[in-house]
Amino acid sequence: MTILLYTLKAIAFALTNPYYIIILTILGILLYRKNKRTTVMQKMIIGSPINSSLELTISQIVMGIFAGALASIIMSYCGIVFDENSPIDLIFLLSIVLMFFNPKFICFSYSASLLGAISLILTYASYLTQNQDLNFINLDIVSVMSMVAVLHFVEGILVFIDGNTGYIPVFTNKDGRIIGGFALQRYWIIPIAILFMLHNVDPNTLNSASHTPMPNWWPILKGSISTDVLKNAIISLIPFYGVLGYNSVTFTRNKKQKAHMSGGITLLYSLILFGLARLAAFNIFFKILVIVFAPAAHEAMIILQRYLEVKGKPKYISSEDGIMVLEVAPNSPANEMGIKTGDLLIEVNNMKIEDENKVFEAIRETSSFVWFKVKRVTGKIEDLTYNKMNPQKRLGIVFVPRSIPRDSTVIKVGESKFDTILEKIKNKKDGDDDR
Known part of the structure; x- marks a missing residue:
């Protein structure tokens, strides 16, 4: 109960602190602009928007807050912890930057794997040259990929529940006939409270909303940081903001069926990724494997769903009957x-x-x-x-x-x-x- 309480306090801190409110406002404006474009499309094609831009944006923020709280609670109980010098914040920033190149790159699989690969290369280079200054990233692969797996778990839930919102009707040509379908696009702003192990810090100076005393049974899972070290360390929950996204087009299923299928595949992906992330604690081979698997399997999910659309039977097609x-x-x-x-x-x-x-x-x-x-x-x-x-x-x-x-x-x-x-x-x- 103590972990739950302090995790929720950290999320509440992210929602009330002026600095974090500015970040939330900026992300909210970006989503509002995207939703505005969606409602414009709906009005052009359908004749009227299904939901207003404001409704779409508020629902994304509210659902994202609940999803962020769930992800934070899972990570806190499992014991996914980062060193205070960890560049974990770069993953959140990198995912938002990559989104502008391609919406699918907002997925943390890409940003975390890219940063993890750079970290491994620099670590190996510092070992060969005996220059420790090269190892300035030093990312904890086990914790990072475990975090990515948890975020995909909550993303799968969001897609399953809310992925069919914010759609537009679209058409294409197949075998000389016109078929109808739906383009789906949805983003959620998530506040994530991440556990950090602090060094040389006076506990009295820590914010009460983030300082987290851990019970004796914690953590549930063993990570790259030994349990003995964690027991004697000062653990703090520090919030970040990220964005989860979903884009897809379907011509063989209705909106809800497509969202359910995509959400289910994402949940399966998250469980496999989590298992590989835990194996990465054993040796470098599994670290490389999980870094390669995360983006490769994510691309495979996209290819699989595209294949099912191409080979599937069109659901919306006119016939001689009507x-x-x-x-x-x-x-x-x-x-x-x-x-x-x-x-x-x-x-x-x-x-x-x-x-x-x-x-x-x-x-x-x-x-x-x-x-x-x-x-x-x-x-x-x-x-x-x-x-x-x-x-x-x-x-x-x-x-x-x-x-x-x-x-x-x-x-x-x-x-x-x-x-x-x-x-x-x-x-x-x-x-x-x-x-």
């Missing part, structure tokens, strides 16, 4: 009627739907009443009606077209980045406005 519904705008006539993602629209006002233009024609010709025959995902046929329609009101459906009309704003998406997708949409939108 037009597929990819997404429904909230608070729209379609939503009030009960039309859902994955429904197949067969008839509108007793007319067979050959393409999406038939739907628009029926709405323009109607006075107020619209009637749809819909085939649900389960195969059940239902009749849905709406009696408050007018030509000025948008139906609120994103269709999966059988073919791309010449003047359509449909954007072809493969493995494009989120920002690239936005630029395509904006360029297309500007072109439409000029006509």
